Amino acid sequence: MQTPAGYELIDGRFFPKNWFEIIFNPSFPYRLFHTIIAFYVTTAFVVAAAAAYLIRGGRFVEEGRLMFSMTLWLLSVLVPLQILIGDLHGLNTLEHQPAKIAAIEAHWETRSHAPLNLFAIPDEINETNHYAVQVPALGSLILAHDANAVIKGLKDWPPEVRPPVAIPFFAFRIMVGIGVVMLGVVVASWWLRFRGRLFETRWFLRVCQIVAPLGFVAVVAGWTTTEVGRQPWTVYGLLRTADSVSPSLTGTDVMISLAGYIAVYLVMFPAGLLVMSRLVRRGPVDSILEESPIESGRPNHPVRTLPERSAP
Amino acid sequence: MNSVVLDTVPIWTAILGFGVFFYVLLDGFDLGVGMLFGLAPDTPSRNLVMNSIAPIWDGNETWLVLGGLALLAAFPLAFAIIIPAVYFPVLVMLLALVFRGVAFEFRYRDSEHKTFWDHGFVYGSAIATFAQGMVLGAFIQGFEVHGRAFAGHSFDFFTPFSLLTGVALIFGYGLLGSGWLILKTEGELQAWARRHGRWCFVGVIAAIAIVSLWTPFVHDDIAQRWFSWPNLLLLSPVPIITALLAWVEWRSLNNESEIAPFAGAIGLFVLAYLGIAISLWPNIVPHRLSLWEASSSESTQAFLLVGTLFLLPIILMYTAWSYWVFRGKVRADIGYH
Numbered sequence: 001m002q003t004p005a006g007y008e009l010i011d012g013r014f015f016p017k018n019w020f021e022i023i024f025n026p027s028f029p030y031r032l033f034h035t036i037i038a039f040y041v042t043t044a045f046v047v048a049a050a051a052a053y054l055i056r057g058g059r060f061v062e063e064g065r066l067m068f069s070m071t072l073w074l075l076s077v078l079v080p081l082q083i084l085i086g087d088l089h090g091l092n093t094l095e096h097q098p099a100k101i102a103a104i105e106a107h108w109e110t111r112s113h114a115p116l117n118l119f120a121i122p123d124e125i126n127e128t129n130h131y132a133v134q135v136p137a138l139g140s141l142i143l144a145h146d147a148n149a150v151i152k153g154l155k156d157w158p159p160e161v162r163p164p165v166a167i168p169f170f171a172f173r174i175m176v177g178i179g180v181v182m183l184g185v186v187v188a189s190w191w192l193r194f195r196g197r198l199f200e201t202r203w204f205l206r207v208c209q210i211v212a213p214l215g216f217v218a219v220v221a222g223w224t225t226t227e228v229g230r231q232p233w234t235v236y237g238l239l240r241t242a243d244s245v246s247p248s249l250t251g252t253d254v255m256i257s258l259a260g261y262i263a264v265y266l267v268m269f270p271a272g273l274l275v276m277s278r279l280v281r282r283g284p285v286d287s288i289l290e291e292s293p294i295e296s297g298r299p300n301h302p303v304r305t306l307p308e309r310s311a312p
Numbered sequence: 313m314n315s316v317v318l319d320t321v322p323i324w325t326a327i328l329g330f331g332v333f334f335y336v337l338l339d340g341f342d343l344g345v346g347m348l349f350g351l352a353p354d355t356p357s358r359n360l361v362m363n364s365i366a367p368i369w370d371g372n373e374t375w376l377v378l379g380g381l382a383l384l385a386a387f388p389l390a391f392a393i394i395i396p397a398v399y400f401p402v403l404v405m406l407l408a409l410v411f412r413g414v415a416f417e418f419r420y421r422d423s424e425h426k427t428f429w430d431h432g433f434v435y436g437s438a439i440a441t442f443a444q445g446m447v448l449g450a451f452i453q454g455f456e457v458h459g460r461a462f463a464g465h466s467f468d469f470f471t472p473f474s475l476l477t478g479v480a481l482i483f484g485y486g487l488l489g490s491g492w493l494i495l496k497t498e499g500e501l502q503a504w505a506r507r508h509g510r511w512c513f514v515g516v517i518a519a520i521a522i523v524s525l526w527t528p529f530v531h532d533d534i535a536q537r538w539f540s541w542p543n544l545l546l547l548s549p550v551p552i553i554t555a556l557l558a559w560v561e562w563r564s565l566n567n568e569s570e571i572a573p574f575a576g577a578i579g580l581f582v583l584a585y586l587g588i589a590i591s592l593w594p595n596i597v598p599h600r601l602s603l604w605e606a607s608s609s610e611s612t613q614a615f616l617l618v619g620t621l622f623l624l625p626i627i628l629m630y631t632a633w634s635y636w637v638f639r640g641k642v643r644a645d646i647g648y649h
Contacts (some may be wrong), residue, residue: 003474015609015611016611016612016615018639019611019615038536070563174396215335240384245393246396246461246462247396247461247462247463248394248396248397248399248461248462248463248464248465249399249466250466251398253400253466256400257399257400257403260403260404261407264407264410267409268414271414271418271425272414274422275417275418275421275422278421278422279421
């Protein structure tokens with residue numbers, strides 16, 4: 001629906017025309033791989049943090065090292081690959097959704113040698129940016145791989161078909177910023193591994209623990225970028241978000257349901273975090289042996305000793 | 313749409329019908345077990361009750377996904393009308409299922425808050441069941457439709473009839489759940505399940521009677537369907553077999569049979585489902601739109617059919633396999649996750 005294809009419109013309704021085009025629409029491969037790799041990267045950073053915790057704590061060091069080493073090898077491949085795919089995804093978006101790119105970059109004017117706004121406060125009413133920190137021509141270079149490329153600005157579109165600017169602008173910077181931090185961690189791991197100090201460098205282990213949640217933030221920020229940046233369309237260029245709402249649904253209804261979701265997840269997320277951090281803290285013990293007595297109600301039976309886990 | 317070589321609508325109707333029915337049956341009994349869990353006398357029996365469904369409950373819920381997607385993809389117009397009309401009960405059901413689903417893992421991994429998760433499991437199951445019953449009631453009553461959209465209010469689902477069907481489904485799933493527990497447990501726990509099964513049975517029979525008498529008054533066309541001649545004669549096996557089956561079920565709950573209570577409960581559900589289908593046929597948006605009017609284009613239905621016909625046997629196979637692996641009585645000394 002970001003880059004709809006293979007459809008035909010009959011009486012204002014969409015009908016499928018070519019299933020191959022529908023599925024393999026122009027942005028499909030970029031979105032698919034960018035998202036899948038994002039999940040792997042997110043998970044890998046959590047695993048690396050758990051491994052760093054085990055190594056630092058001096059328990060299960062053997063297992064921790066194996067986890068740490070394997071995960072960082074995986075990240076060594078996936079993080080650069082993700083940045084490459086992100087770049088290709090950007091080229092694709094520039095081609096099919098230039099208004100989204102203009103919002104992401106807070107470009108108001110159409111011009112060549114477009115600057116890169118490192119930071120700015122976009123002002124949608126006056127159609128300008130405040131406190132902009134810019135690098136000349138770098139915007140064109142990154143977005144189109146050519147400093148001379150003309151990049152469309154938001155003023156090319158009438159206000160009613162422009163996406164919000166500040167949200168995609170900042171969400172995108174959060175995502176990319178985290179990508180850069182992740183790349184930094186990976187590069188540092190290469191250096192430390194080369195020096196043979198991957199498992200002994202305390203500050204690096206600590207850093208790996210600290211960056212554990214960043215993947216989640218990046219995923220949400222990227223999602224926000226693409227979904228707010230595609231506004232005001234649900235089916236891009238064809239069906240406006242405002243026109244796709246169920247007629248019976250009121251704002252109050254939506255507020256009630258949103259509040260319901262928030263209430264439930266305010267319980268579920270902390271509980272999930274608690275349970276998962278407990279699993280990490282316990283370390284890679286033989287969980288099946290330890291858990292089944294509780295789960296099957298054996299505490300009410302006479303205590304039975306578990307087989308000693310001694311060396312053979 | 314006259315040039316169709318193969319009309320895919322009946323096939324999709326069958327997939328949707330069976331998908332939803334499998335969901336009702338399978339998640340029905342494990343939701344029922346979830347509610348009975350709250351009435352279990354002590355921790356060891358609660359553990360057994362939960363372990364009797366732990367390996368299979370999430371497989372059962374895949375049928376909900378299949379049903380929802382079949383409705384969305386094969387009958388998009390029906391989806392667009394029905395889902396907004398039952399927005400809140402569906403929302404409440406999903407949120408309740410969240411609590412119920414995590415309880416399996418959290419109640420022993422987070423054992424300090426075990427009581428909290430136990431309550432989440434019981435109330436999650438009960439609220440999800442009640443919400444499903446309300447969806448059913450609202451569905452039978454029908455929705456206000458203008459053009460191609462639901463034209464009513466988000467709270468239209470809330471009526472005395474849907475409250476009744478909500479309560480009815482609690483007893484119905486309770487009966488299925490106790491049937492399952494009679495099948496899977498022994499001794500005292502089994503006797504306990506029988507006792508609760510009898511209570512649920514009384515509730516189910518009362519509910520079937522009230523709903524069967526009330527439904528014809530909800531809509532004239534339903535009364536026409538059942539009470540006009542010769543339908544009165546042709547459809548008479550449905551209530552007659554229901555009555556016979558009810559008698560068999562009651563007897564089996566009172567003697568020593570282990571399989572019959574569950575089988576009988578399934579039979580009662582088959583007949584009730586059939587009754588609703590007869591009342592509403594051939595409409596998918598009751599009293600408004602037929603299956604054919606609400607279906608997606610031929611090409612969509614045909615395209616999706618290829619994938620579905622490939623996947624359905626796989627789903628059926630792994631479902632059967634998981635039941636086979638965990639067959640027999642549930643035991644206290646093995647993990648079931």
